[in-house]
Amino acid sequence: MLKAVLFDMDGVLFDSMPGHAYAWAKVMTEYGLPMREVDAFENEGRTGIGTISIFTRRYLGRDATEEEAQELYRRKTIVFNEYMAARGGEAPEIPGAAEVLNNVRAHGLMRVLVTGSAQQSLLARLEAHYPGHFVPELMVTGDDVRYGKPNPEPYLMALKKAGISANEAIVVENAPLGVRAAVAAGIFTIAVNTGPLDPQLLLDEGASLLFPSMQALSEHLGEILN
Ligand code: CA
Numbered sequence: 001m002l003k004a005v006l007f008d009m010d011g012v013l014f015d016s017m018p019g020h021a022y023a024w025a026k027v028m029t030e031y032g033l034p035m036r037e038v039d040a041f042e043n044e045g046r047t048g049i050g051t052i053s054i055f056t057r058r059y060l061g062r063d064a065t066e067e068e069a070q071e072l073y074r075r076k077t078i079v080f081n082e083y084m085a086a087r088g089g090e091a092p093e094i095p096g097a098a099e100v101l102n103n104v105r106a107h108g109l110m111r112v113l114v115t116g117s118a119q120q121s122l123l124a125r126l127e128a129h130y131p132g133h134f135v136p137e138l139m140v141t142g143d144d145v146r147y148g149k150p151n152p153e154p155y156l157m158a159l160k161k162a163g164i165s166a167n168e169a170i171v172v173e174n175a176p177l178g179v180r181a182a183v184a185a186g187i188f189t190i191a192v193n194t195g196p197l198d199p200q201l202l203l204d205e206g207a208s209l210l211f212p213s214m215q216a217l218s219e220h221l222g223e224i225l226n
Contacts, residue, residue, distance in 0.1 A: 003168040004110035011174035016091035023080035044175035045149035048073035096215030118142030150177040155185035179205040
């Protein structure tokens with residue numbers, strides 16, 4: 001008996017990933033750790049230090065230090081904010097996301113947010129774009145978790161907050177590591193490939209269904225929920 005749909009945020013509700021990918025690639029490459037924008041999509045969901053360490057291991061043969069991670073992440077945030085400021089200040093909605101949310105609500109199901117983002121303004125932004133869908137008690141953010149995706153922790157925490165078990169939920173995710181986290185939590189996972197990645201990467205992580213866009217998901221959601 002389905003009770004809730006658990007939504008990832010970046011790349012599912014907001015088209016923020018191009019800005020993150022631009023900022024990651026620019027700052028890391030300037031720092032002497034060559035990184036492509038597509039690498040950012042492949043690592044989407046990791047913590048900042050987790051992402052940076054992938055590249056320090058590759059090019060320097062060691063993990064990133066806490067100081068390096070803080071400095072690089074601080075610069076990445078500045079570049080990301082500049083990128084967004086040049087494009088109207090905030091990431092646009094992902095086309096089709098509002099239809100998906102409305103359909104989920106019409107079926108009487110809870111909407112739960114599960115994001116690695118820890119922005120202060122997160123709830124206000126959700127409310128401005130998707131009014132009435134999310135409440136703080138049913139949100140897991142970067143501030144709540146210790147490990148983050150691809151660890152199942154954030155999805156397990158979301159189930160606990162909603163008071164439901166894994167077989168009473170489904171997940172909507174766009175990133176391979178997000179799919180891995182949700183599948184590891186034992187939840188039926190729908191992948192939506194809103195970025196430039198090979199869709200096979202999402203299937204390889206165990207996604208049960210795959211759609212090329214949130215619009216495509218919204219067109220099939222009725223059948224899935226019934
Ligand atoms: Ca995402």
